[in-house]
Amino acid sequence: MAKAVVLLLVVTPFLSLLPFSSLALNQDFCVADLPRGDTPAGYPCKPQTAVTADDFYYRGLGTTGPTINPFNIGLSSAFVTRFPGVNGLGISAARVDFAPGGVVPLHSHPGGTELLYVIEGAMAAGFITSLTNQVYTKTLYKGDLMVFPQGLLHFQYNLGNDTAVALSSYSSANPGLMILDFALFANNLPSDIVSKLTVLDELEVKKLKALFGGSG
Template sequence: MSPLISNINILFFFFMIMISLLNQSSNAADFCVADLTAPEGPAGYPCKDASTVTSDDFYLNNITRTRTRYPLFKVSATFATTPNFPGLNGLGLSMHYFEIGVDGFVPILTKPQTSEIIYVIEGMVDVGFISSDNKAFYKTLRDGDVFAFPKGLLHFFVNSGRKSTARILASYSSSDPGIQFFTNSIAGNDLPSEMVAKVTFLDTDQVKKLKAQFGGTN
């Protein structure tokens, strides 16, 4: 056997050992149920004592019973994320169920940390996202349709059915996806209205009106 082939075999052997060790390390604990009494860090919540983990940590009752409402947008939702579903911590997945009423919409938003895929249970919905080169990708979805949103891009949902509520199930590639609504961000802050107007091409009066609506100041 030539020295070159021998060295390649040795490198391959150590590479396989490293892969094995990494897998053993990642699987050292079967799960990391969130300790919600501790602060959340960049990697999620710390694990709670395994002896206190129960089946209820991996269970969420009736996701289709909406628990949070957004009257301004005619939207209601249930969030299956780590803060209310601690067994998801570290698993890299989560879900939302939401309903969009007639003439309702989910305003332009981004989820910087996660990709998303949705399934339309019932209704007709216009959905879309805008790529980083400002190209729009959008589609009208109906019962049974599925649509994917790439990580971090601006996107939206509009109920385009004239007489019925749209019911949607969404899944994410993070156990606690961050959500940032565009309008809330520009109008719900404490930047001076003149500054917001300057950097958004909106007029100052319109900014003040939006700030009053979304809880901003100055």
């Protein structure tokens, strides 16, 4: 008995150094309670008594999503905000339909790595490294995979005359999305400042702001 007490006294201080999550009871899932809002640790859990099978089911990738202009693509996503069952599981998905000439412009996912799988068609895809601006590009065909590391700018565009379709999975329930064109030209920074920051002619900046819905 005395030995057990001594062992407990020795181990307890080290237990206090462990992350809280390692001491918490394990649970099978944490369906997002979306109305309560997001937090740095993810969405709060929906009460288990309110969870149904519908929380783990989503059919939004079964058809082409809304068109994103002027890029001629349809995008539908299964991020946590649309698919609450992926909350806390470190996974989500999206579908992109590329019309002929369609392009997913330079963009990044600050919160997750992307794995792209081509379902139909042929497309070019690539990403740019953060330190040396090295570009890695490949031509992808039906059945091909390509990975885009977290946070790096990357792109895809249709190489054929028919619609191309790709599915993406992400290493986060909410990987985020920042499209470079919208970040630069859908804002309210004055055009002369954007011109200085991008080394573009101010008239061209105003033209692009008009195209992407910016002001200033």
